[in-house]
Amino acid sequence: MSASPRLQLSPAWVKALPLIGIALLAVAPLLLPEFTVTLLNYIGLYAIVAMGLVLLTGVGGLTSFGQAAFVGLGAYTTATLTTTYGVSPWLTLLVGLALTALVALALGFITLRLSGHYLPLGTIAWGISLYYLFGNVEFLGGHTGISGIPTLGVFGFELHSGREFFYLIWLAVLGVVVLTRNLLDSRSGRAIRALKGGSLMAEAMGVNTPRAKIVIFTVAALYACLSGWLYAHLQRFVNPTPFSLTQGIEYLFMAVIGGVAHVWGALLGAGLITILKQWLQDWLPQLLGQSGNFEIIFFGLMMIFILHRSRDGLWPILLRFVPQAPAAQRVTTVGQPLARRPVVERGQELLSVREATKRFGGLVANNQMSLDVRAGEVVALIGPNGAGKSTLFNGISGVDPLTSGEITFRGERVERLPSREIARRGMSRTFQHVRLLSGMSVLDNVAIGAHLRGDRGYLPAALHLERDEEARLLTEAAYQIERCGLAEHLNDAAGSLPLGKQRIVEIARALAADPCLLLLDEPAAGLRYFEKQALAELLRRLRDEGIGVLLVEHDMDFVMGLADRVVVMEFGEKLAEGLPEDVQRNPAVLEAYLGGVE
């Protein structure tokens, strides 16, 4: 039992909370003074931008300091088109979004192929360039800006005052919240969330990670553009100042301080920073006896403190003081079983590796290795530490391609394919060093494995038009978890399980891909005796179903009792191959393992 008993909100209350929030928003402009309504308008505008950064930074592990420039792009597009050409504001929104998408795609395409820090650096440069461009181009009004931007009309009703505009802004905020939450709670959302665990695992599960990165960068830019469009029609005036790099940095501060991994963190951060700024701008100049933007000192120090002490920001801290509803069961509707791959006939060749060589500089980790795996057999790859077994696994699965050699998988040469393409062809693997997303539930982790068995993309996910497929994917994930004996941990955070069980989660994830060849890297390490027996039992059942299994393992009892054939490696080369009992008597193998017998 928890030491400090907390109030539990009943599910009915949890359901009612959003409605209460919406009702409060609906009456707010009628009751609050003008000043507060204006403040809330700005909080809403900032929150939309910060929400994009939550997606980009908190979820995807990328970042951008140039969001203010995207806001500016949205604002200036509508300002120019409506004042100079008299285009309808609703049309300019579409133009602005299209323009923003174009810029974001181009920037993303250029920088996302490079290491992670080139995107933020690129966005800094882009933010500065655009700022100076706004300030120096004649038809954009130069530093004086553009005034006389028309009001927005909604169904013939003109939004003149801040109170009227309030509804539009907060409708946009709600829309962005819903879209973001929907997107994250989907097949595509799992792919995005997998980015933070390093692209290697995500790619091995079939996720196109460069695409996922470009998508979230573009979505974040589009949110910013929307905020800029709203801003221009609220202010009815634009100049370069609010779109400077400093403002871009401030947007990131909002997201990080609020809680960069949480949709509501963006709202919290935007609110907190806006109110604090208002307050600090009032009394800091008095305190310091000078005028200037001194609040930035405070925000900078606050950021450093937050990143030192509570990297997830304030939202999780706030949650601790709020009564929590028990975690809802995720698999609520049982979907139809997913289509399965045609079964490969037992005994037919699945994998054939010929003269695989891998060099790391001068080190030859694999030298002329060859091996085969057939459907319905378990092949064990053994050898002393450093023999090159995991390197060979990485070569076969495309995670770290071979220097030379041929790999044929189901009759097709695959040694030059990226790992996600190999995964698509029916090879699935686990990793020696467990690669799970520790904060995500076991169910979600395993569902990543089923990524390639769904095909609904980002847009249907954001609109939740893919609920049928999602139910089927989660049902499949739940089935694989149960099959691997982890049903009781379905909703636990993967990182909370002991290491041995995390390895089993990896196997369940690999199985969710419906593979015909399974590559297991030390699956039994860290398991207890009975768990090992259960694992051996599971692998035998898989073999009987016609799946080929290639496994690296150090536990000889486990290997010898399970494997149909054994391949022994030493110093990157094949030392011996054969039936378990033959290999055990092979003098070369004995020498490698036990040292020379005089």
Place this chain on the structure above:
Amino acid sequence: MDLQIALLLGQDGITNGAIYALLSLALVLVFTVTRVIFIPQGEFVAFGALTLASLQTGVLPGTLWLLIGLGAVAGLIDTVFALRDRQLQRIPRILGINLALPLALAGLLANIPLSSLGLPIQVLLTLAVVVPLGPLIYRLVFQPIAEASVLVLLIVAVSVHVTLTGLGLFFFGAEGSRTPSFTDASFEIGDAMIQGQTLLVVAASLTLIVALYLFFERTLWGKALRATAMNRTGARLMGISATMAGKLSFSVAALIGAFSGILISPITTIYYDSGFLIGLKGFVGAIVGGLGSYPLAAAGAVMVGLLESYSSFWASAFKEVIVFTLIIPVLVWRSLTTRHTEEEE
């Protein structure tokens, strides 16, 4: 544009380029050793220039109070750690370095006629005030999160940048400063007039680059930094403290930054926030070298200086746009030539 103007612009470009080159070297150094993308580099440029300007007007610079403040906090934290670890013998040294030295410096500065000192002395005093801020910032801000991802370190670096910019405004006000030229000499070569200051900046930059080269090639500390840059874990196993390497690289970066500020302030007026753009131009140079290669970074930085100088002639309003848009073709080029590698955080 005739030849004379072209030469003049070239001279400007090379002067600025030499300074950007110094900064790009510091950025590469800090990044390879600590993985911090050192955005606050530019603040050291501004602090160097403005501290010198303060001293020359006989005013105690605000950076001195920052030094005393950071020293006090660092001294306090380290003392608490020493007490906790029961290593009392470390306390005198901690307090001496973090508290006594800055206070002694303040005492010295308050009691000498600052404005009438010779320029070399003023420069040395400026460096004495600004350079220790580097290791102190490393100690307080980056050392506790040395193992964080590049992304987190970058966000922290940006936070330090805005904090220091705000403090710069508080210390030095919104007015810019320009320090007098080190030399008024000028030489005529053919048609072209070469300013003594230009030669001085280029010579000083080259000297510093050679000094850095010797430091990295010939001294144990320099080799320790190179080892850390190549392989952090390996270096640690060889007994090279990551903390030492971090503080040392920040000291070198602060020295380069402050010195660049001193070099540039006779050429352009420096405001509290001027450093940022100057530092970023060093960055564009560093990115040409993929944040890893010193010679490429320096070459890239000189190219930035020249581009800036010539674009200020043809399209002065778009100078910054052109310089920062340059990063795009550079990134495209890098993106096409770099084999995509998986980085593990």
